[in-house]
Amino acid sequence: MFEGNIKVSNRNIPRTFLGSSPFVAAPQFGHRARLYQLDLYNNPENILKIIQKSHDMGVNGIQIMPEPPVIEAMKLAGDIGINMDIVGTLMPETEAEDIELFSDMGAVSVMIHGTITDSANWDVLEEKLLKIKEIGAIPGLVTHSPFKTTSSLLESDILDLFDIYSVPVNKLGYLMDCDVYDKGVRTNLDNMMEELNKIIMVRNVLAAGVLKPDDAFDYLKTVSFADMVVLGIASVDEAQETFSLLKSL
Numbered sequence: 001m002f003e004g005n006i007k008v009s010n011r012n013i014p015r016t017f018l019g020s021s022p023f024v025a026a027p028q029f030g031h032r033a034r035l036y037q038l039d040l041y042n043n044p045e046n047i048l049k050i051i052q053k054s055h056d057m058g059v060n061g062i063q064i065m066p067e068p069p070v071i072e073a074m075k076l077a078g079d080i081g082i083n084m085d086i087v088g089t090l091m092p093e094t095e096a097e098d099i100e101l102f103s104d105m106g107a108v109s110v111m112i113h114g115t116i117t118d119s120a121n122w123d124v125l126e127e128k129l130l131k132i133k134e135i136g137a138i139p140g141l142v143t144h145s146p147f148k149t150t151s152s153l154l155e156s157d158i159l160d161l162f163d164i165y166s167v168p169v170n171k172l173g174y175l176m177d178c179d180v181y182d183k184g185v186r187t188n189l190d191n192m193m194e195e196l197n198k199i200i201m202v203r204n205v206l207a208a209g210v211l212k213p214d215d216a217f218d219y220l221k222t223v224s225f226a227d228m229v230v231l232g233i234a235s236v237d238e239a240q241e242t243f244s245l246l247k248s249l
Contacts (some may be wrong), residue, residue, distance in 0.1 A: 001246075002249070018051065018061070019203060022036045024065050060085060062087070089112075122157060143167055146167040147176070154192065164228075166200075170207040
């Protein structure tokens with residue numbers, strides 16, 4: 001289902017990406033974030049092991065947040081001959097520096113952080129998207145609020161300025177801006193994604209580790225708008241389990 005590449009803006013990029021949320025100990029992981037801080041954020045060599053295992057299993061893309069240990073792990077990966085297509089995320093307050101960094105790293109795509117996207121400040125977003133285009137990367141938007149933000153985007157004047165849209169999607173509706181995630185709500189999301197007509201990158205598929213991969217992927221098979229997937233992995237064993245199962249879809 002997510003094997004091989006997809007053509008985006010006349011470029012072929014992987015359908016499957018290794019995510020970096022565990023590497024930066026993102027707060028969505030609750031009490032496990034502290035463990036990830038100790039094991040991953042403080043030890044880029046352990047991040048490298050996950051990158052290497054994922055790459056060995058055929059994962060040729062990585063979504064990165066420009067945190068020092070992630071950048072260090074990418075340098076270590078390059079030193080041993082691992083080259084992956086990079087999708088970078090611009091962080092709030094450091095967008096200019098991040099664009100320069102991702103340009104130097106040859107990122108295939110650069111996406112604007114959900115905090116910025118969800119502000120719905122179209123003038124600011126237009127400026128940043130145009131700067132991304134200037135470095136030759138595919139522009140994208142990340143949202144933390146797929147219902148509210150997508151509805152607003154459909155009425156905006158920036159629809160022609162980005163190609164990839166990253167949304168949280170999982171069977172529980174976890175980290176999604178909805179009180180319930182029943183059939184009607186899911187249909188509404190399907191309809192908005194169809195109308196948006198962008199390449200959709202889904203993330204949070206495992207609901208920050210709440211869902212087992214087999215359960216999460218059974219639902220993912222029903223998500224018609226999912227063109228690409230990003231999976232955050234916290235260990236070599238998780239990489240083996242998760243990507244093996246994904247291949248079988």
